[in-house]
Amino acid sequence: MIAGSGQTGSGQTGPGQTGSGQGRAGVVTRSLAAAADGLVVVLLTAGVYLALVAARFVWFPLAFTWPRPTTPVTVVVAGLIATVYLTVAWATTGRTYGAGLLGVRVLGRRGGPLGWARATLRALACIFFPVGLLWCAISPTRRSVQDLLLGSVVIYELHPDPGVRVTGGSRDPGAGPGT
Amino acid sequence: MPDEYLGGVGDAALGAGAAVAGLVGTLAMPVLTAAGAVISLGARAALGASGERVMAELADRGAQVRAGLEHAVRANVRRLVLAVVDVVDLTDLVRRNVDLDALARGIDVDAVVARADIDAVVGRADLDAVVARVDLDAVVARVDVEAIIGRIDIDAIVAKVDVDAVASRIDLDTIAARLDADAVVARVDLDAVVARLDLAGIAREVIDEIDLPEIVRESTRTLSLETVRGLRAEGMHADDAVARFVGRVFRRPDAGRPALP
Numbered sequence: 001m002i003a004g005s006g007q008t009g010s011g012q013t014g015p016g017q018t019g020s021g022q023g024r025a026g027v028v029t030r031s032l033a034a035a036a037d038g039l040v041v042v043l044l045t046a047g048v049y050l051a052l053v054a055a056r057f058v059w060f061p062l063a064f065t066w067p068r069p070t071t072p073v074t075v076v077v078a079g080l081i082a083t084v085y086l087t088v089a090w091a092t093t094g095r096t097y098g099a100g101l102l103g104v105r106v107l108g109r110r111g112g113p114l115g116w117a118r119a120t121l122r123a124l125a126c127i128f129f130p131v132g133l134l135w136c137a138i139s140p141t142r143r144s145v146q147d148l149l150l151g152s153v154v155i156y157e158l159h160p161d162p163g164v165r166v167t168g169g170s171r172d173p174g175a176g177p178g179t
Numbered sequence: 180m181p182d183e184y185l186g187g188v189g190d191a192a193l194g195a196g197a198a199v200a201g202l203v204g205t206l207a208m209p210v211l212t213a214a215g216a217v218i219s220l221g222a223r224a225a226l227g228a229s230g231e232r233v234m235a236e237l238a239d240r241g242a243q244v245r246a247g248l249e250h251a252v253r254a255n256v257r258r259l260v261l262a263v264v265d266v267v268d269l270t271d272l273v274r275r276n277v278d279l280d281a282l283a284r285g286i287d288v289d290a291v292v293a294r295a296d297i298d299a300v301v302g303r304a305d306l307d308a309v310v311a312r313v314d315l316d317a318v319v320a321r322v323d324v325e326a327i328i329g330r331i332d333i334d335a336i337v338a339k340v341d342v343d344a345v346a347s348r349i350d351l352d353t354i355a356a357r358l359d360a361d362a363v364v365a366r367v368d369l370d371a372v373v374a375r376l377d378l379a380g381i382a383r384e385v386i387d388e389i390d391l392p393e394i395v396r397e398s399t400r401t402l403s404l405e406t407v408r409g410l411r412a413e414g415m416h417a418d419d420a421v422a423r424f425v426g427r428v429f430r431r432p433d434a435g436r437p438a439l440p
Binding site: 025026027028029032101102103137138140142156158 | 407410411414415417418419421422425426429431
């Protein structure tokens with residue numbers, strides 16, 4: 001659902017990369033990052049649910065009952081949370097929690113940050129078409145369907161500080177949710 | 180008093196008298212001779228001889244007289260003294276008439292000792308023989324050791340000792356090498372030692388001194404970092420393995436190239 005690890009896009013190479021895909025994260029690493037991000041989204045969703053429960057208990061203590069959201073509602077809420085989570089992470093630091101854990105980063109075609117628009121579109125693409133991630137296993141440049149559509153790349157970034165932002169091929173300090 | 184003694188004394192007295200008479204005669208003869216010559220010279224001077232000649236003759240004659248007197252005295256004084264010594268008991272005479280205490284008081288003992296060659300005296304002494312004669316057991320038996328110990332100021336002696344210097348001379352390595360550590364440990368009653376220890380208190384103090392939460396945090400952080408590094412490395416290897424597999428399936432020329440240089 002989440003595909004937290006990014007997928008590549010335009011086929012252009014970022015700084016320190018080659019057209020053959022060297023330095024770009026592969027399907028295993030990105031899948032593991034996506035799994036970690038999925039877990040994060042589940043926890044965030046549970047947190048939102050508990051927060052709503054707490055608010056309901058505070059406002060209606062006598063009539064309090066545990067809310068039982070339907071599956072569609074749960075899925076929609078989880079999808080919204082995932083969209084916000086991935087968009088913010090990719091637009092700011094390029095790293096979600098899973099990406100930071102696995103040491104990868106999502107960048108634009110020129111090696112800079114994705115930007116809010118492309119980050120939002122990429123988040124929606126990953127949520128509605130997570131299978132597109134698997135294309136990076138077949139792609140010689142390790143690009144997923146989402147990468148191909150939105151011109152993004154996912155690179156290895158294994159330095160000890162997983163929260164360093166990469167802008168225009170240079171690294172700027174800045175912690176993000178990926179840490 | 181025995182007769183022999185009286186006879187001996189009489190003979191000595193007679194001998195001394197004869198010696199004195201001979202001495203007087205011997206002494207008087209040159210004097211008389213000189214007197215006669217002087218009288219003769221005085222008469223000749225008075226009869227008109229020149230004064231200078233007379234004075235020269237008088238001087239020569241006086242010198243002869245003086246030499247004769249000296250010879251006579253040297254020849255007879257020794258005999259006279261020996262005769263007197265035979266008669267007189269000098270020791271008794273000295274005892275009666277000489278104040279020996281006054282003499283002793285006048286002796287500068289320090290000067291005498293300073294002049295004495297003590298080393299030479301000691302060198303001549305047979306110390307072994309002296310020591311062999313000494314009854315050391317008897318001497319030691321007379322010594323009051325407790326009284327001597329009571330007089331010793333141990334604190335003052337210890338205060339003078341340079342303990343650092345003494346300790347610096349001690350070769351602890353050699354001493355330690357001689358120690359039989361096993362034997363020492365074998366004598367130790369470890370159970371008694373452990374029974375005296377407040378293990379709970381010691382553990383509490385140790386825990387209080389150690390920042391255990393920080394150690395746990397650091398250990399967890401290190402462990403987590405190592406785990407993450409391992410996970411990343413394994414992920415990259417898996418990525419490369421998948422890429423190689425796919426490359427072989429699609430017969431790509433760079434299927435074996437790794438993702439990272």
